Amino acid sequence: MEQLSRFVSIRRDLHKIPELGFQEFKTQQYLLDYIQTLPQERLEVKTWKTGIFVKVRGTEPTKIIGYRADIDGLPVSEETGLPFASEHEGKMHACGHDFHMSIALGVLTYFAYHPAKDDLLFVFQPAEEGPGGALPMLESEIMQQWKPDMIIALHIAPEYPVGTIATKEGLLFANTSELFIDLKGKGGHAAFPHLANDMVVTACSLVTQLQSIVSRNVDPLDSAVITIGKISGGTVQNVIAEHARLEGTIRTLSAESMKKVKERIEAIVKGIEIGYQCEAAIDYGSMYYQVYNDEQLTNEFMSFVNEHTNVEVVRCKEAMTGEDFGYMLAQIPGFMFWLGVDSPYGLHHSKLNPDERAIDTAIHLLISYLEWKAAQ
Numbered sequence: 001m002e003q004l005s006r007f008v009s010i011r012r013d014l015h016k017i018p019e020l021g022f023q024e025f026k027t028q029q030y031l032l033d034y035i036q037t038l039p040q041e042r043l044e045v046k047t048w049k050t051g052i053f054v055k056v057r058g059t060e061p062t063k064i065i066g067y068r069a070d071i072d073g074l075p076v077s078e079e080t081g082l083p084f085a086s087e088h089e090g091k092m093h094a095c096g097h098d099f100h101m102s103i104a105l106g107v108l109t110y111f112a113y114h115p116a117k118d119d120l121l122f123v124f125q126p127a128e129e130g131p132g133g134a135l136p137m138l139e140s141e142i143m144q145q146w147k148p149d150m151i152i153a154l155h156i157a158p159e160y161p162v163g164t165i166a167t168k169e170g171l172l173f174a175n176t177s178e179l180f181i182d183l184k185g186k187g188g189h190a191a192f193p194h195l196a197n198d199m200v201v202t203a204c205s206l207v208t209q210l211q212s213i214v215s216r217n218v219d220p221l222d223s224a225v226i227t228i229g230k231i232s233g234g235t236v237q238n239v240i241a242e243h244a245r246l247e248g249t250i251r252t253l254s255a256e257s258m259k260k261v262k263e264r265i266e267a268i269v270k271g272i273e274i275g276y277q278c279e280a281a282i283d284y285g286s287m288y289y290q291v292y293n294d295e296q297l298t299n300e301f302m303s304f305v306n307e308h309t310n311v312e313v314v315r316c317k318e319a320m321t322g323e324d325f326g327y328m329l330a331q332i333p334g335f336m337f338w339l340g341v342d343s344p345y346g347l348h349h350s351k352l353n354p355d356e357r358a359i360d361t362a363i364h365l366l367i368s369y370l371e372w373k374a375a376q
């Protein structure tokens with residue numbers, strides 16, 4: 001792997017062209033063009049919507065090992081000032097999927113030249129940030145035909161140094177559900193509030209009331225999060241707003257808490273409708289199943305990394321992040337791990353700037369693990 005810096009430059013190319021879920025057309029073409037440059041003898045390439053499956057035929061296969069990389073960006077306006085910053089206004093690879101893709105291409109490149117004993121399936125998955133590509137990809141004919149016996153994935157972690165990975169057996173990431181609430185009242189002149197039903201005031205009250213759910217209704221030992229990330233409403237400063245919309249996400253460690261949180265949201269929203277004489281509609285958008293790492297495979301991987309590489313392994317706590325890779329792990333044994341990339345700004349931040357040395361670290365680590373695992 002003498003030319004690893006090539007994958008840094010690939011990462012920079014991909015960083016310039018972030019696209020949202022199921023619109024990853026340029027990204028898909030970039031990946032396909034690169035894959036075309038590899039020796040094709042052992043490769044089978046199939047596209048699925050804006051995603052790609054690449055199977056690398058092993059030398060004496062007895063199983064298929066899957067490796068998944070997500071490929072979409074976020075609706076975030078980049079503020080890194082980097083020379084290779086996003087060229088797509090209002091969109092950014094602020095969750096590191098540019099890293100995920102270039103690492104996957106690095107590993108794929110190695111195995112295209114040096115096949116493993118087993119078959120390897122590389123899954124370039126769209127729409128992880130929403131509305132979710134993992135479940136439909138899993139249910140696709142291609143994945144049913146090439147269903148891996150095990151599958152793994154990584155996610156960059158700004159809070160860990162380069163040269164470190166972090167994971168744990170069992171629950172790693174939370175159950176998630178998006179949350180959209182539309183409020184409709186009565187607009188009017190700013191000077192006559194008694195003749196209108198103001199949805200800006202209603203939205204503010206609703207946001208405050210929602211805060212009581214986590215603190216008062218969820219078992220403190222069973223964590224949950226409700227974040228409203230976007231609030232919009234009204235038209236101009238001297239008109240009372242007829243509409244307002246809240247956009248957010250719910251995270252829970254258990255499925256029971258997710259049910260409870262939703263019941264409480266619905267009750268509070270009913271109260272808002274009565275109290276503020278408005279109409280409210282709730283939409284839960286897309287939901288992701290928790291990421292649950294297979295105990296035996298995860299512990300084996302952590303021991304492998306400790307014994308056979310110079311990468312440091314941290315046994316971390318579970319996080320309230322969500323990942324639709326959880327759907328794959330619900331059907332296929334495997335695991336996910338965090339890759340240290342040491343950025344002062346965190347995931348989803350407009351100044352996220354992961355350390356590119358982590359790309360080489362991950363490629364080397366994955367090649368040695370997959371080669372070893374495929375030989376078993």
Ligand SMILES: CC(=O)N[C@@H](CCC[C@H](N)C(=O)O)C(=O)O
Nearest residue numbers: 129130176177178249321322323
């Ligand atoms: C790793 C990561 O950051 N994943 C996202 C997944 C988002 C799912 C969905 N759009 C939601 O907001 O519920 C995350 O925000 O955790």
